[in-house]
Amino acid sequence: MLQFYEPEKDYGTPASVATEQVTVTVDGVQVTVPAGTSVMRAAAEAGIKVPKLCATDNLEAFGSCRVCLVEIEGMKGYPASCTTPVSTGMQVRTQSEHLGKLRRNVMELYISDHPLDCLTCPTNGDCELQDTAGELGLREVRYGFDGANHLVQEKDTSNPYFTFDPSKCIVCSRCVRACDEVQGTFALTIQGRGFASSVSAGQAQSFMDSDCVSCGACVKACPTATLVENSIIDAGVPEHSVVTTCAYCGVGCAFRAEVKGSTVVRMTPHKEGKANEGHACVKGRFAFGYATHKDRITQPMIREHIDQPWQVVSWEEAITHTAQRLRAIQEKHGRNSIGAISSSRCTNEEVYLVQKLVRSGFGNNNIDTCARVCHSPTGYGLKTTLGESAGTQTFASVASADVVVVMGSNPTEAHPVFGSRLKKRLREGAKLIVIDPRGIELVETPHVSADYHLAVNPGANVAILNALAHVVVSEGLHDEAFIRERCEVDGFDNWMSFISDPRHSPENCEADTGVPAALVRGAARLYATAGNGAIYYGLGVTEHSQGSTAVMGIANLAMLTGNLGREGVGVNPMRGQNNVQGSCDMGSFPHELPGYRHLSDAATRELFEREWNVQLDPEPGMRIPNMFDAAVDGNFKGLYCQGEDVAQSDPNTQHIEAALQALECLVVQDIFLNETAKFAHVFLPGCSFLEKNGTFTNAERRISPVRKVMPSLSGKEDWEVTMDLANAMGCPMNYQHPSQIMDEIARLTPTFHGVSYARLDAHGSLQWPCNEQAPEGTPTMHVDEFVRGKGYFALTEYLATQERANRRFPLLLTTGRILSQYNVGAQTRRTGNSAWHAEDILDIHPHDAEERGIAEGDWVGIASRVGNTVLHARLTERVKPGVVYTTFHHPVSGANVITTDNSDWATNCPEYKVTAVEVTKVTEPSAWQARQKQFGRRQHQLLEEATRS
Ligand code: SF4
Ligand code: SF4
Ligand code: SF4
Numbered sequence: 001m002l003q004f005y006e007p008e009k010d011y012g013t014p015a016s017v018a019t020e021q022v023t024v025t026v027d028g029v030q031v032t033v034p035a036g037t038s039v040m041r042a043a044a045e046a047g048i049k050v051p052k053l054c055a056t057d058n059l060e061a062f063g064s065c066r067v068c069l070v071e072i073e074g075m076k077g078y079p080a081s082c083t084t085p086v087s088t089g090m091q092v093r094t095q096s097e098h099l100g101k102l103r104r105n106v107m108e109l110y111i112s113d114h115p116l117d118c119l120t121c122p123t124n125g126d127c128e129l130q131d132t133a134g135e136l137g138l139r140e141v142r143y144g145f146d147g148a149n150h151l152v153q154e155k156d157t158s159n160p161y162f163t164f165d166p167s168k169c170i171v172c173s174r175c176v177r178a179c180d181e182v183q184g185t186f187a188l189t190i191q192g193r194g195f196a197s198s199v200s201a202g203q204a205q206s207f208m209d210s211d212c213v214s215c216g217a218c219v220k221a222c223p224t225a226t227l228v229e230n231s232i233i234d235a236g237v238p239e240h241s242v243v244t245t246c247a248y249c250g251v252g253c254a255f256r257a258e259v260k261g262s263t264v265v266r267m268t269p270h271k272e273g274k275a276n277e278g279h280a281c282v283k284g285r286f287a288f289g290y291a292t293h294k295d296r297i298t299q300p301m302i303r304e305h306i307d308q309p310w311q312v313v314s315w316e317e318a319i320t321h322t323a324q325r326l327r328a329i330q331e332k333h334g335r336n337s338i339g340a341i342s343s344s345r346c347t348n349e350e351v352y353l354v355q356k357l358v359r360s361g362f363g364n365n366n367i368d369t370c371a372r373v374c375h376s377p378t379g380y381g382l383k384t385t386l387g388e389s390a391g392t393q394t395f396a397s398v399a400s401a402d403v404v405v406v407m408g409s410n411p412t413e414a415h416p417v418f419g420s421r422l423k424k425r426l427r428e429g430a431k432l433i434v435i436d437p438r439g440i441e442l443v444e445t446p447h448v449s450a451d452y453h454l455a456v457n458p459g460a461n462v463a464i465l466n467a468l469a470h471v472v473v474s475e476g477l478h479d480e481a482f483i484r485e486r487c488e489v490d491g492f493d494n495w496m497s498f499i500s501d502p503r504h505s506p507e508n509c510e511a512d513t514g515v516p517a518a519l520v521r522g523a524a525r526l527y528a529t530a531g532n533g534a535i536y537y538g539l540g541v542t543e544h545s546q547g548s549t550a551v552m553g554i555a556n557l558a559m560l561t562g563n564l565g566r567e568g569v570g571v572n573p574m575r576g577q578n579n580v581q582g583s584c585d586m587g588s589f590p591h592e593l594p595g596y597r598h599l600s601d602a603a604t605r606e607l608f609e610r611e612w613n614v615q616l617d618p619e620p621g622m623r624i625p626n627m628f629d630a631a632v633d634g635n636f637k638g639l640y641c642q643g644e645d646v647a648q649s650d651p652n653t654q655h656i657e658a659a660l661q662a663l664e665c666l667v668v669q670d671i672f673l674n675e676t677a678k679f680a681h682v683f684l685p686g687c688s689f690l691e692k693n694g695t696f697t698n699a700e701r702r703i704s705p706v707r708k709v710m711p712s713l714s715g716k717e718d719w720e721v722t723m724d725l726a727n728a729m730g731c732p733m734n735y736q737h738p739s740q741i742m743d744e745i746a747r748l749t750p751t752f753h754g755v756s757y758a759r760l761d762a763h764g765s766l767q768w769p770c771n772e773q774a775p776e777g778t779p780t781m782h783v784d785e786f787v788r789g790k791g792y793f794a795l796t797e798y799l800a801t802q803e804r805a806n807r808r809f810p811l812l813l814t815t816g817r818i819l820s821q822y823n824v825g826a827q828t829r830r831t832g833n834s835a836w837h838a839e840d841i842l843d844i845h846p847h848d849a850e851e852r853g854i855a856e857g858d859w860v861g862i863a864s865r866v867g868n869t870v871l872h873a874r875l876t877e878r879v880k881p882g883v884v885y886t887t888f889h890h891p892v893s894g895a896n897v898i899t900t901d902n903s904d905w906a907t908n909c910p911e912y913k914v915t916a917v918e919v920t921k922v923t924e925p926s927a928w929q930a931r932q933k934q935f936g937r938r939q940h941q942l943l944e945e946a947t948r949s
């Protein structure tokens, strides 16, 4: 919804969660608030504004600025309203001549040490100091401006996104408290005393040299122009704002996109966003410049062969050409010779349309999504054990957890806003168990450390989960009552005899897991006995040959200990991309229609056949790896790839490249000429999330609105392009707006029956299932019973992966993400975020490095049985001996040249997390990297020729 720009309402202090209510009178107005509410907040609830500077409602009251003084009957002096809690019958006066005088005196002191440049200040008109001075009626400063002051202090412009101008600082400490309380990084302090006190990043460092992670919480908290976004310095304050949802990770933060004309000048995390409650990370907050980057391709292009220049064509020509090519392939090679890949970066509506186009237009089920290569084991594992392919909680639920298990997930880098919530709970005293081959940040970070770090060997997740369950069972720590009431008893008894076997004891598993048995025993006892136990897991669990087994092992542990069906517990898959949950929900897998209903179910098929007026093929189609294998074999010839960069993101790059090269028609719909598009014959320009309407569904099953903030640079929204292609292929689609697509989804999908754009607008977001039984959505799943009825304990036999270290490849490579970059980096590499991560690096333990004569910063060759690549080395003890680690954000790194096509037994999710490699010191890039560079250069030339002509 478009709104004229207005700062969000600030109640001054956080809401109290007390249940007891207290009634007070403020300026003659009676107001009832929870006990523990500050006088300032009670006044705000009554619609009365008390002036303030150091208070803001996402930080604990501090009481330093003294402009919020009030008079309270029966109380001596003038208490600060932000630090004074209400009490029954309290009579408060917020305005009097004396109060006005006191406040003006305070304000006068602030202004006497503040530059008088309001008219040229970047935040003129959007500054709390300026507003408060105006509200207090300050007309003069009696002290002059010649005394000692801070007006000549140097600006810190080291951060690419914001500037720190200490001459404007009023030392209110909001920034310091935001960094501590909200973000949990503790990068800022107030150094010095009295007049000399000032804000300092780290040990008097620049922001860039300090521990700052550029989340922007301090910038948002600052009531002056001391900390201000560079985009605001450049463009001035916004005119209007639109509430939308971040297009990066699966946290799904809500933002106010603040706009001037049609230019986004700031992304401000939305206080009412239920996933983020006003917080953000460097990606969503600042890395939006890619949307208008010069590399954007905004016109459709076609070509016959990939060694020919592109030809820019009209939308009509591109669509007609694509439809004809795909139909011609089908006529020549058969109905099954084409397919599509949809993307978890796209909206629900777009993903839904792509699968509809495939099933009803292509006439097959060759539709798969990138969730295949990340969380497909979550779908299989959770559906099998609990009955629903989704996480069980809200993010806010972690505030009630007593012990948290983080397994194969790195929240502070990959899901930073959840990471901050989690750290807050840990600072409050919750216990932490980290299961990860690497020492991720949570293991040891300011004011937080893991009670147990189980540094499991890559590939041994199932062994360690079994060992944990074995301890719980053998020590009688399981929740017998929960199991007998909520789970299949026969299945449980069967599982009990399986897991009780001594082969699963931590001692017997030690050789596989690499984790001392005593640590496993301690962690198991803690999880089973500490109260509410919540498990958060990520791709370090799923991207294995036993990914689905590990997910079932996690669900088993949660059922075993009764940790499901209420706040503070649960099984929570941390989804990588913004709409992984949604793309799976929307029927993007070849065997499932929307809502995870198997194609073989005739009644479900009939429902869709009636709505779509087609006959559906009951046979599941090809998964992504099958499509590529078939392409190499010459049986799969045409691919429509929307928003995915398989040439960079999928394993065994050289195999993928061979498959793409073998296609007769590769249609790529994207915003940049990504690595996959370099092999394409048709390029359909896509939209960034700022240019379209739709919805994303985050890791909490929360469906949130994506709203058009600026016009589409290509003239079309992505759903329109798919619709046009469908129509050109003789598969009629007629939607005027994505809300109509959502209406169709809601009609056909029981868990979405209650979802509509009108309801999303009214609620802000909705967590599915949202239907007749749960009209307001479902924050916590499996409350009284599991979706499948009784919970199922699946047997989780540990089978070592074939990808084992051996003499030739003695190290195990595992991969992951870092905070500043996102997935293949296509977006974040085109923003200031590259300041933090200009290249992918190989982390290696100093002991392994020394054995190989490798020093910090050396070029190292990393060879696996499928390929090799070259990166710079970093020596670190964050990885244990025998394990090396890298990220995959830069195409030239070729991280996936070395990953193999081993995959999860149930879902084909690639085993990205375990590749046996050898690392050696080298002096130049690999042959693949040299080829890749040359090919990339050639493709850019061909693109330039097209755009010049
Ligand atoms: S940007 Fe975030 S991490 Fe950096 S100092 Fe500010 S609050 Fe702390
Ligand atoms: S930088 Fe801003 S928030 Fe921090 S102390 Fe100064 S005025 Fe307050
Ligand atoms: S990247 Fe994730 S955590 Fe960061 S702002 Fe976007 S949704 Fe939130």
Ligand code: FES
Residues within 6 Å of the ligand: 051, 052, 053, 054, 055, 062, 063, 064, 065, 066, 067, 068, 069, 080, 081, 082, 083
């Ligand atoms: S707002 Fe209360 S003391 Fe600053």
